[in-house]
């Protein structure tokens with residue numbers, strides 16, 4: 001479980017996060033949504049330890065980030081998997097080498113042990129016979145699978161994904177969503193996803209945090225999001241008249 005309490009982060013005296021608190025449970029796909037510039041990426045970078053907040057605490061299963069010494073910090077970093085926006089694969093490395101990278105960095109495993117683990121995670125994301133290919137030889141969806149395989153190769157307790165669906169068609173995006181959800185449940189990972197993709201938020205958002213101007217304006221599940229009358233959410237999620245009508249029809253029909 002990750003507990004965030006009263007997070008404040010500013011740049012050049014401009015406040016970006018203004019006291020955000022949230023709890024993310026393990027085995028659940030937690031999602032951060034919000035308008036452009038609302039602080040989603042800054043929030044995720046605070047979780048990752050790339051930004052140091054001025055106020056507030058981030059606790060990873062009881063370990064408060066800012067209280068950790070270098071060794072504890074390094075240990076925590078090993079427990080975090082990250083799927084960067086766009087995949088961020090190394091173009092000059094093969095699929096196998098990309099996925100093996102964290103193992104080479106953080107373990108003393110033999111090559112055979114690493115290769116066994118690499119093949120295990122590649123099969124887990126349904127990628128076969130691609131070990132020797134380079135990222136440029138793969139489709140966007142396959143590249144995302146490689147990025148997910150690399151993020152879980154160290155068996156992380158925490159998984160952070162920044163826009164995992166960007167640039168994918170709706171069908172492939174759903175496959176990637178389902179994969180992240182399955183892995184989260186299967187390995188009981190605490191997963192936090194930054195997303196613009198409302199399809200995916202509605203599909204797998206067990207807990208959704210809505211940020212607006214650096215403040216948590218709403219939180220709830222995907223089902224609650226469908227039912228809510230909260231104006232901020234309704235205006236954001238159902239920004240088109242078509243979606244508003246679909247929602248009304250659905251609520252009338254199902255008698256929520």
Ligand SMILES: Nc1ncnc2c1ncn2[C@@H]1O[C@H](COP(=O)(O)OP(=O)(O)OP(=O)(O)O)[C@@H](O)[C@H]1O
Nearest residue numbers: 011012016034035036037038039040041042043196
């Ligand atoms: N390193 C930085 N230095 C200064 N300002 C920053 C820095 N990083 C982010 N910001 C500012 O913080 C604000 C929030 O940025 P952030 O990237 O978190 O938005 P976001 O919600 O992820 O937006 P988007 O949905 O467009 O990706 C923006 O105004 C941005 O300019």
